[in-house]
Amino acid sequence: MGLFLLILAFLAIFELSFKEKVYPGVKVAGILVGGKTINEIEDYFEVQNAAFANLAFTFTFEKKIATISGEKLKVGYDSKLLGDQAFLIGRSGNAASALYQKFGKTNLASSYRFDSEALEDFLENFAQQIDIPAQEALFQFSGGRVTAFRPSAPGQALDRGRGKNDFAKLLSPPTSGAIVLEVVSVEARVKTEDVNNLGIKELLGEGKSFFRGSIPARVHNISLASSRLNGILITPGEVFSFNQALGEVSANTGYKQAYIIKEKKTILDDGDATVYAPRVDLKIKNDTPAHILIQARVDTKNAVLIFELYGTSDKRKATVGKPRVWDQVPPPPDLYQDDPNLPKGQNRQIDFAAWGAKTAFDYKVTRPARNASHSEAGGGEEVLQDRTFMSNFQPWQAIYLRGTRE
Template sequence: MVKKKEVINGKEIINERKLSFFPLLLYFLLGSIIALFILVIISILKYEHKYNNRIYPGVTIDGWEVGGKNPEEVKAYFENKSEPLKKINFTLYFEDNIATISGTDLGLSFDGKLSAIQAYSIGRSGHLFSDVYQKLTALKKGLNLNSVLNIKTENIDDALISLSGNINITPQDALFQFENGKVLIFKPSTNGRRLNKEATKNKILSYIYELKKTTPVTVKGILIPLEVDIVYPKYSTDNSNNYGIRELLASGNSKFAGSIPGRIHNIELAASRIHGHLVPPGGIFSFNDALGDVSASTGFQPAYIIKDGRTVLGDGGGVCQVSTTLFRAILNSGLKVVERHPHSYRVSYYEQNSGPGLDATVYYPGYDLKFENDTANYLLIQSRFDKTDYSLIFEIFGTKDGRKVEITKPVILSQISAPPDLYQDDPTLPKGVVKQVDWRAAGAKVSLSYKVTKDDKTLSENTFYSNFQPWQAVFLRGTKE
């Protein structure tokens, strides 16, 4: 109660009033706020002092708690974590193409300094409200940062460029030129391939980034298959012709090392006559018909042939090398043999890369080599002649139909030794000169079996017999004075 005297119109009046509680409350609240503010300031100062030169709590790097650590500790941690990365070998491979890149080559290392700076910068941007928000967020919810991994990606690029030189293959367009009933040019298309450098690089980087999640890193080597794309030609075999000639069915080959120049010439000429012939479905191919006339007037040169029981020079020597090679391609392709004749004696040329019994002699008009095209599409015969390697190859193209070929190795049923060498006097040769005109060869009876099946059904089955007569060496002995 508060009494107060007042004089009004000469009279003294005493007023009694109650003192209000509000100002007291106000003073109390104001004092409390000031005290709380001081307390907060003190707490903040203690908090800041505690984390002076240290990362605020709640901050993590790749899930690793770094709150309370100083930047140097963070930096040292990532330096230690970088050491195993340098020892890792990344092996890149595709077929027999291999390259190895080490972690040292790639400069693999964690940027601990940068990670330490980023973590330490949380709550220290210099903007009051932003800093408070970051500190509170880290403290209540946690704030995770991603580590930084240094990679010399240019070294990955260099390795992939080097590998691509051996891996990349340019696709080949199909070629098909048909004139006057023969295929002059045919080359089936082939797919190419190309190292997908971008996809491979991304794969390598994904392997590396996975290592960031591994602690500690214990792996020493990583195998990474290269990403290789198929590159298709602009013009494929399928759309280059309408004959159904799409792929190689099979090939046959023979060697003719030791042949005289005339024989080599005849082999090349005869092979060119057969090259490019198309055989329609159901058609019969005749070697003699395709070859045509064999004489000096048609370009053939003298070479050794068998005539009247002797080896003598005659036009067309070497043609049987061509028919023999084609016979082997016919067998390997699984085609039906209509006519084939063996030689009367073993010829060394035909056994340079094959056993006996895989030969075929031709001589117009009595001996021919024929086969039937028992497929549903055209067949194309092509030859490849290599004078430097003394080799001849025949290739038969068409469309594969799933047939399977079984050819047994030639079986020598019996052998007969060659007769003794024969020496004959020759008055046309100077005395003392000896000239060999025939070469010894043992006789033999040989057989081989040939079977072609498709869908468990037999398409053709043959046993080819050869009865090689023994052959004696013949020498001419000069008697001319």
């Protein structure tokens, strides 16, 4: 009976001694914290957190980079959690387990924290350089042609949740490091096929032509001509005529005089050097299952003319072989033409020397075979075109206008 009372007295004194302190055998991250109060443990780890202030975390997406310090994200030990956990050892669970913990040894693993809101703000700011809103479709039809068109296009958004999770992986323990961010696709709410019933729903093909160095008058003519082709619809089975769609090319229809080649001379005249109506015409037959929409636009900043064809793809694929060049001929000597509009002694180059040559390239168009009779043996493809284009380029001399005006 006396021993029992002695044990009870010991336990009472023990509990009173550790009423607001962690029990003696408790460690946190290998550091003995027994006998300390919660506040003392918190203060200790807050001091240790100073070592994490200079950590640097680099977030990258493609060629974009942003860095933030451990100090701004308040990276470090979760001192409050560690203090609370240490204090609860021996004070929770069943009586037998609690008694063992009071006098046994327990080593708590480190817990780390960061300012979640600060990281979210940082990622949100960085996302301004990354996020691309989805493009909603637009289709307006008037007077037999499409007057306004914008295809739908998916956007992208920074995967903020994944970025946050990947950052957290650098905190066990906290070390400087790099996080490669990813994006998720953002679909348009209004798709191209939703705004028309003509089968115009996807890009079939695109072509670009550069005109850097062209005089302002030619840039004007290119812009004017492209505007007259923009928005044209080619119905299924219809043969599109470039010359017919373009119409008359003259001063009467808004074109400015530009340099053309006439009778082997480069002169200012109405028209364009690459329009040969009515002798030569570009014709395109729409043999696809839906309408084809022509979109033409001019990027004057980058000096490029862009044509896009939209419709319904039948999965055809065009391949162009490697060009072959032979029988190259050097350009003739430079040619000087007297020009009374330029002051005497001033020359202006209006054309550049080019070698002549014979050239050829192979062109093939295929699509998945619709039935066995159209497919090549074992190929599963229907050949729509398979031909070789040949051109004979004449050598061309550099041409200068030579001023004669006194």
